[in-house]
Amino acid sequence: MSKYSNLFDKKLIFYDVDAVDRKDLYKKISDELVKKGFVKESFYQALNAREDEFPTGIVTKHLPIALPHANPENVNKPFIAVVHTKKQIQIQQMGTNEEEKTKNFFFLGIVEETQDLQVKLLQRFMEIMNDQNFVEQFVTIKNPETIYDFLINHF
Amino acid sequence: MLKIVVACGSGIATSETVVGSIKTFLEKHSVTGIDVEATDFKQLSSVLANYDVYVWLAKPTPEIQEICEKEGIPDVNGVDILTGAKGDDTYLDLVNALMKLRNAS
Numbered sequence: 001m002s003k004y005s006n007l008f009d010k011k012l013i014f015y016d017v018d019a020v021d022r023k024d025l026y027k028k029i030s031d032e033l034v035k036k037g038f039v040k041e042s043f044y045q046a047l048n049a050r051e052d053e054f055p056t057g058i059v060t061k062h063l064p065i066a067l068p069h070a071n072p073e074n075v076n077k078p079f080i081a082v083v084h085t086k087k088q089i090q091i092q093q094m095g096t097n098e099e100e101k102t103k104n105f106f107f108l109g110i111v112e113e114t115q116d117l118q119v120k121l122l123q124r125f126m127e128i129m130n131d132q133n134f135v136e137q138f139v140t141i142k143n144p145e146t147i148y149d150f151l152i153n154h155f
Numbered sequence: 156m157l158k159i160v161v162a163c164g165s166g167i168a169t170s171e172t173v174v175g176s177i178k179t180f181l182e183k184h185s186v187t188g189i190d191v192e193a194t195d196f197k198q199l200s201s202v203l204a205n206y207d208v209y210v211w212l213a214k215p216t217p218e219i220q221e222i223c224e225k226e227g228i229p230d231v232n233g234v235d236i237l238t239g240a241k242g243d244d245t246y247l248d249l250v251n252a253l254m255k256l257r258n259a260s
Contacts, residue, residue: 054164054196054213061240071165094169095234097214110168119171126172130239 004121005152011036012081013144022089023048026068029083029107038079038109039070046070055092057100060126062135064100066091067122069108078114080121081107082147104139121155128154157256158190159249160203161233163212166195170212173233177210180246189253203228208252212237229255 014032019025030044047070050056056067066089083105093100106125110118128134134154141147159177163170170193177191194202196213203209203222210233215223223230229252239245 050164056169058234058238059240060238067169069165069168072167093234094163094237095212095214095232108168112167115167115171119168119175122168122172123175126238130242 004155007080008151010148013147014083015144017085040074043074046074057091057093060129062132064102065104067106072111075109075111078111079109158206159208160206161193161210162196162199166193173236176236
């Protein structure tokens with residue numbers, strides 16, 4: 001376990017989320033985050049505006065993912081929410097705006113005070129996504145509790 | 156002193172991450188005299204001309220492309236650096252851009 005592990009939260013692992021499209025998914029997750037006090041009501045709008053203008057889909061070596069996030073003023077406390085959807089969700093890729101389909105979303109709540117730590121976490125995260133073993137194991141886990149344990153053991 | 160700018164949508168998450176990766180890469184190869192900074196896309200057009208290399212994480216607009224062409228600023232795909240998925244070739248574009256500048260100066 002490292003200093004990054006406490007950025008993960010058992011309550012913020014969502015498996016098999018039923019969403020018809022990106023906006024539906026972002027609404028459902030934003031509502032949960034508001035309810036749990038992590039973000040402000042403005043988060044949902046900001047998240048979508050950001051995604052429309054600057055997409056966050058990334059096709060990593062072994063898994064297509066997305067890293068939805070919004071500006072710090074919409075966030076109350078730092079978090080990373082790990083979300084798996086039941087169906088493939090269509091999004092666009094960062095940098096090229098090409099289409100991408102994915103079931104794996106990592107919502108990032110970034111605040112200025114912990115930005116440095118969170119940036120290091122993101123660096124570590126991208127590194128570990130290139131590890132075939134990690135990814136192969138990660139995609140087979142179906143239980144939020146186990147996903148949480150798996151993640152904090154790898155960070 | 157060469158200056159690299161990394162730009163994403165907000166300038167806080169992915170661009171900072173890529174700044175960190177580039178700094179680590181340069182340090183590992185004992186390269187000094189290169190500044191690496193992050194910015195957000197909204198500020199980019201007004202500051203881009205002050206930099207030597209532009210690393211993009213958001214699709215460059217025609218306006219940005221025009222500045223790059225006019226100022227002779229090479230642009231580098233930052234998503235490859237973010238993911239590191241290209242392994243040993245991850246920094247190839249960046250190194251090529253820096254070499255081009257060195258040869259031109």
